[in-house]
Amino acid sequence: MYEDSSWYSFVPELQHQQPASGPRSSGHRRKQSLLQQPNNPADAADAAKPLPPLFEDKEDSNWPPEPTLSRRVKSYSDLYDLIKTQLSSHAPGKKRKRKRSARSWEALAFPGSVTVSLPAEEDGFDDAVDKELLRASQQEYLLYHDELAMTERHLGTLIADTNSALKTLESLCQSFRAVDEQTSSFQVQCDGLLTEKTRLEALAESVGRDLQYYTYLDSATRRLTAPGAGRLVEGGSFAEILSTLDSCIEFMTQHSSYRDAESYLARYQALLTKALHLLEVGFVNHLNKVSAEISRQIAATQSESARHALAYGRFEEMVLESYSLIPNLQTVVRNAYDQDGQPSSALNADIYANTAINLFHSYWAARERDLKTVFQHDLDVLRAEAKESIETASRNFVKQCFERSYNEASLFKSIFSIDAHYSAEPNSAFAALKSQRAVLTGANVAPIATNLQLVLQSSDLETICNLVGWISHEYLLPEYEEDNETPFAGRCRELAARLLAEHLWTFTDAFFEAEIAKSITKAVMPPDAFQIGPVTNGDAASNAFPPIKRALELLVLFDQSMPKERCQRNSPVIFKIIKESIASVQRAEARIRSVTTTSTSKTNAGYSNTDPDLFTVKNLLLLKNELLTLEIGDVRGAGGAGAGAGADGASVSSRVWDAVLHRPQDLIGGLLSSFGNLGYGLGAYMPSIPGSSLWAGTPGGVVGAGQGGDSNDAGEQLDGLLRQSIVAFTRRWAGLLNEARGVVAGKLGGKNVGKVERELDEMLERVFGGQPEVVGKLKEAIQIEAEAFVRAAGEKRIHVTRV
Known part of the structure; x- marks a missing residue:
């Protein structure tokens, strides 16, 4: 209610009141009063009357001085004098100093004090005019005084109302405090009742939730055994039925201690099956x-x-x-x-x-x-x-x-x-x-x-x-990355892998085994097949034993059709090829040796030009070289332990021949020490032979090499037979050379050395035609073996003489 401004609307507007205009008296130069004229018409009429003249001292007047006409100057110096004179004549005089205590504000005084403070009226002044002038000068301040008085009254009323409200609030607070103290025990009882109510509600909800797993049995039984129950599978409620049955079965399984839980579980499972x-x-x-x-x-x-x-x-x-x-x-x-x-x-x-x-x-x-x-x-x-x-x-x-x-x-x-x-x-x-x-x-x-x-x-x-190789290269070896693989390509890759692994690889292995038995194991060889002819067209395998030729073809065929992982790790096909090839070479060597020994004619059945040891070396070297070319390093049967696949040829060769060179005092070791360098220059015909302990366990060199060992490791058997054949060949031809030179005791003046050397050269050139490095290394190894034999014989004679 205090924001309402209607209580001061009666205050008159006092802004911009125009002063009363009238002719200025010639004898009175006082300015027009700035005070507002009264609103009363009668007072206004009275105020329009002219005021009596006021006598003021001329020296206190603010009017400018009367103008005077100066004489015309003749020169610039006269102008300066003239200006100085004018300034001194028009300079204002010193005003009288008035004391601040003498200054009075008659216009702001109240009517009672105005009479006391105003000077005594001179004769000739009208008392009514003086009162009117005083009232006119104080009217604005009286209005402000009335406004302040009214504001004071309203503020007093507001303070009184506020004090009354505070007293009422204090009384209410005391009443509430008293009620709270009196009802605290009642409140505790109410809290206990609310807690009990909440517990009962939770218990009732739990019982109702558990009870619905029991009550759903009748509803589900009626729906699933009704005459038209088959139509449920075509509606949207069937999934809801399955979900509810799952929930009921899960509940009965988790709460097996509940009453009749096992019975309800069996019935719900039967409904689910239905x-x-x-x-x-x-x-x-x-x-x-x-x-x-x-x-x-x-x-x-x-x-x-x-x-x-x-x-x-x-x-x-x-x-x-x-x-x-x-x-x-x-x-x-x-x-x-x-x-x-x-x-x-x-x-x-x-x-x-x-x-x-x-x-x-x-x-x-x-x-x-x-x-x-x-x-x-x-x-x-x-x-x-x-x-x-x-x-x-x-x-x-x-x-x-x-x-x-x-x-x-x-x-x-x-x-x-x-x-x-x-x-x-x-x-x-x-x-x-x-x-x-x-x-x-x-x-x-x-x-x-x-x-x-x-x-x-x-x-x-x-x-x-x-066909098998095409499937592998077409589907298992894609040229694009797997991230960019299409769903169709991924499906084809999976089908191809399963088709090969589950069916075609086994089918192909069976064909390989049949071919191995046909062309290697049970092959019938004519007599001319045991003779090593000259190399044709620069093909090292052109004069090989026919079963070995077929074995090399089967190795290449298997490698091209199968992935490297299947060729390099315990492949039964590779193992059987190597195993049967070694057996065929051994049978051929035995046949050549027996025929050469029992024959009376050196031209018997084409065997006379065949050296059994060189025959074995030739064919086994081809077989070993093909294994290394195809990076097949683990040739074991089903029961063999896995070994590293595909070792580097140069490093393995270095290890083998370094092991041989560590036995220079041994006669056989000296022979193979010279022959060890052969592994670096024979190229495709002298592959590296795995195994650092090359001659370990064979006293006196390679006596019994190739015998025993792991029967499931065809690679080890191949290496042993190859070593044995190399040693036998170099030892035998070293003895023939020494015999021809007449250095063997009791056999002075033997065969012509040139004839023996020429026969050796012809044999090596026929077997290793087009490979001068192979021939040179073999001849060098034979020569070193012969010299070692001579040195050993000389030391023996010196020992016998001294004795």
């Missing part, structure tokens, strides 16, 4: 309806594109047109498996997995009926093309099957909402799909392998190796 069975029946009926239409349309057309569109595009469209059946189906499958087909860890996952497997079987049975015509057509095309080129027909069939498998996997994913990739888990969706043998499921490759093996069964080993 619901899933309804889903199976509904899905099978839907599939049969779609399959009947699709199979009829596929059989009626002869166009490949039309069959593809019907088998995949139209089939998917018709299957997905099923209201909520397919979403309910996907819910069941996802309760059993995750998106990648891995088994779920949920409580009822085994029940859902059993239903999912039944759904898969029903689906693939329908697909097999629909695609029977398509598959038969593909097989007919494969057989027809195989009559012209088995390899081309097989490649086209693999490409077609991979594409069809990708389409089947995409269709399966759109229907069942999972993408089953390879998994070793026996309970995964991959394991369930892999068991299907009749139709491609996107996860199984058995139909591809079965049809390929039927066609390849009548082909040769080279064709099979070409």
Whole structure:
């Protein structure tokens, strides 16, 4: 109410009042009064009357001096004097100093004090005029005084009201404080009642929540056993039923101590099985309806594109047109498996997995009926093309099957909402799909392998190796990075890896073993096959033993068709090739040695020009060199321990011959010390021989080298036989040279040295034609061995003479 400004609206406006105008008296020069005239018309009329003249001293007047006319100056100096004179004449006089105490403010005085302070009136002044003048001069200040007085009254009223309100509030506070003190015990009781109420509400809610797991049994039983319960699988409430049943089964499992929990658990599981069975029946009926239409349309057309569109595009469209059946189906499958087909860890996952497997079987049975015509057509095309080129027909069939498998996997994913990739888990969706043998499921490759093996069964080993190598290079060794791999390329890579690892590699190994037995183990050699002829066309293997030639071809063929990891680590095929090749060389050497020993004619059956040791060295060196060229360093059987694969040839050779050079005092060691340098200059014919302890365990050099050892390590056996043959060859020809030179005791004047050397040169040139380094190193090793034998014989004679 104090903000209302209407209480001072009666104050008159005093701004910009014009002073009363009137003629100025000639005898009175006082200015017009600036005070406001009264609002009363009568007072205004009185105020309009002229005031009597006031007598003032002239010297106190503020009027300017009267102007005077100065005389005209004649020069600049006169002008200066004139200005000085004028300034001195017009300079104001000194004013009288008035005391501050004498100064009075008559206009601000109240009426009572004005009369006292004003000077005595002179004769001739009107008393009414004087009062009027005083009232006019004090009017503005009186108004301000009234306003201040009114404000003071209002402020006093406000202070009084505030004091009254404070007293009332204080009284209320005291009343409330008294009530609070009196009701504290009541408040404690109320708090206890509220706490009890909250506990009872929580208990009632818990009981009600637990009770709903019991009460749902009747509702679920009625819905799932009703005559029209089969229609539930096509509605949106079916997923809610499954979810509720899962919750009830989980509750009963977790609270097995509750009353009748086991009974309710069994009944809920039975209801869940019933619901899933309804889903199976509904899905099978839907599939049969779609399959009947699709199979009829596929059989009626002869166009490949039309069959593809019907088998995949139209089939998917018709299957997905099923209201909520397919979403309910996907819910069941996802309760059993995750998106990648891995088994779920949920409580009822085994029940859902059993239903999912039944759904898969029903689906693939329908697909097999629909695609029977398509598959038969593909097989007919494969057989027809195989009559012209088995390899081309097989490649086209693999490409077609991979594409069809990708389409089947995409269709399966759109229907069942999972993408089953390879998994070793026996309970995964991959394991369930892999068991299907009749139709491609996107996860199984058995139909591809079965049809390929039927066609390849009548082909040769080279064709099979070409197909296997093509699959490896086409799908397993992509030129792009895995980050940029398309889904189709990823699916083909997975299918190719499984097709090779699970079927074709085993199939190829069987062909290799059959070829090894045919061309190496059981090969029948004519007599001229044991003779080493001259090298032709610079090919070092041109004069090799025929089984060794075939072994080299098989090694190259196996390496080209298989990945390096399979060739370098305990490959049974590589082991069998090396093992059977060594056995064939040993049989040939024994035959050559026996024929040469028992023969009376040096021209018998072509064996006379064949040195058995050099025959073995030649063929085993070719075999060993091929292993190192192909970087095959571990040649062990199934029971052998794994070894490092593909060692560097130069470093291994250095270790071998350094170990030999550490035995210079040994005769055999001295011989092989000179022969050790042979490993650096023989090139492809003297490969490095693994094993740092080359002659360890064989006293006197290499006596018994190649005997014993690990029977499952074909590489070690090859190295031992190679060492043994080299030592035997160099020792025997060193003895022949010494005999021809007549340095052997009791055999003075033997054969012509030139004839023996010429025979050795011809033999080495025939065996190692076009390789002068090999020939030179062998001759150098023989010469060093002969000199070592002479030195040993001389030391023996000196010892006998001294004795």
